[in-house]
Amino acid sequence: ELKVEQNPLFLSMQEGKNYTIYCNYSTTSDRLYWYRQDPGKSLESLFVLLSNGAVKQEGRLMASLDTKARLSTLHITAAVHDLSATYFCAVDIPSYSGAGSYQLTFGKGTKLSVIP
Amino acid sequence: DTAVSQTPKYLVTQMGNDKSIKCEQNLGHDTMYWYKQDSKKFLKIMFSYNNKELIINETVPNRFSPKSPDKAHLNLHINSLELGDSAVYFCASSRTGVRQTGANVLTFGAGSRLTVL
Numbered sequence: 019e020l021k022v023e024q025n026p027l028f029l030s031m032q033e034g035k036n037y038t039i040y041c042n043y044s045t046t047s048d049r050l051y052w053y054r055q056d057p058g059k060s061l062e063s064l065f066v067l068l069s070n071g072a073v074k075q076e077g078r079l080m081a082s083l084d085t086k087a088r089l090s091t092l093h094i095t096a097a098v099h100d101l102s103a104t105y106f107c108a109v110d111i112p113s114y115s116g117a118g119s120y121q122l123t124f125g126k127g128t129k130l131s132v133i134p
Numbered sequence: 135d136t137a138v139s140q141t142p143k144y145l146v147t148q149m150g151n152d153k154s155i156k157c158e159q160n161l162g163h164d165t166m167y168w169y170k171q172d173s174k175k176f177l178k179i180m181f182s183y184n185n186k187e188l189i190i191n192e193t194v195p196n197r198f199s200p201k202s203p204d205k206a207h208l209n210l211h212i213n214s215l216e217l218g219d220s221a222v223y224f225c226a227s228s229r230t231g232v233r234q235t236g237a238n239v240l241t242f243g244a245g246s247r248l249t250v251l
Contacts, residue, residue, distance in 0.1 A: 049237065055175075060224065060244045066237040104175060110238050120238055121167075121190055124177040 020045050022109050024125035031097050032133050039092040039128045041107035049110035050090045051122065052081050054103045061106065065092075097132045104129045137161050138243035140225050146249045147215060154211045155246045157225030165189075166208035167240065168200060169224040177224070183208050215250045222247045 021044040031037050041050070052065040065074045067083035067090060074081050078101065080093045090107055108122040138159045147153055159166060167190075168180040182190035183202040197213040212219060226240040 051237070051239065060242040061177075061226075061240075063239050063241075066239055068237060106177065121179055121182060122238065122240060123179070127175045127177075129175070 020109065020111050020123050022107060022123050022125040024105075024107055024128050026128060027126060028129050028131075030131045030133060031094075033098055034096050036096065037094050039094070039105055039130075041090040041092070041125055043088050043090075043107075043109045043123075045109075045111060046085075046088075047109045047111050048083075048085045050083050051108045051110070052090070052092055053106045053108065053124075055106065055127070056103050064105075092128075094130070097130075099132045099134055102130055102132045136244075138225055138227055138241050140223075140243040140246050142246060143244060144247050144249075146251065148251055149215055149217060151215050152211070152213045153215060153248070154209055155223055155225075155248075157208045157210070157243060159206055159225075159227040159241070159243075161227055161229075161241060163227035163229050163241070164205060165228050166202065166205070167226040167228075168208065168210050169226060169242075170194075171222045171224060171245070173221070181208075181210075212248075215248075217250050220248055220250045 023042045050067045053061040054064050055061045065081040070085040072083045078095045083090045104127045106124050106127045108124045140157045165184045167182045169177050171177050180194050181200040185205050186202045199211045202208045222245045224245050225243040228240045
């Protein structure tokens with residue numbers, strides 16, 4: 019069974035600091051996604067990483083993928099309060115029950131709180 | 135125009151009742167999903183439909199029955215509701231759940247918060 023593990027699950031950081039969220043997964047996949055969820059809201063796609071060594075950046079967030087290590091990272095640079103949210107990574111793998119189909123399996127999420 | 139819309143947004147009901155949640159997408163996507171998010175924010179896939187055909191049916195009680203009248207709609211009916219069914223249910227869609235080329239990016243609805251008393 020695929021396991022997608024994020025750490026830390028909770029992260030409290032001060033504005034202006036840097037930090038990295040880690041996402042490990044247990045089976046071969048070269049497609050990994052990062053989503054953001056604000057409290058009481060839906061999930062919003064942040065990054066799509068489609069190959070080994072892929073790196074994407076948007077503002078203060080940068081995501082990378084190492085398929086050999088089965089690891090993705092989400093790096094936060096000079097955090098601001100607006101980044102406070104829960105961040106999910108998700109891995110795209112063949113579905114157990116649908117021939118030829120794929121499904122996303124999500125990590126448990128990292129709740130980020132940026133303190134002024 | 136909302137891309138993936140769910141109704142109702144909130145649902146409070148008694149144990150043993152039957153309820154439905156409706157979902158519609160106007161993105162022209164081929165695949166639709168139901169995810170359950172529990173109180174600890176853990177997201178788990180329940181069902182997936184591709185062009186009205188069920189392609190993913192994870193281990194959920196058979197009290198949960200999805201119905202897809204067309205590829206733009208995926209409804210979720212729940213019979214004999216139990217306390218443990220309390221959660222937020224998210225509908226989502228993607229261009230294709232069968233990976234050919236390109237990414238399988240999901241667009242989520244706003245969620246339907248179900249509370250069973």
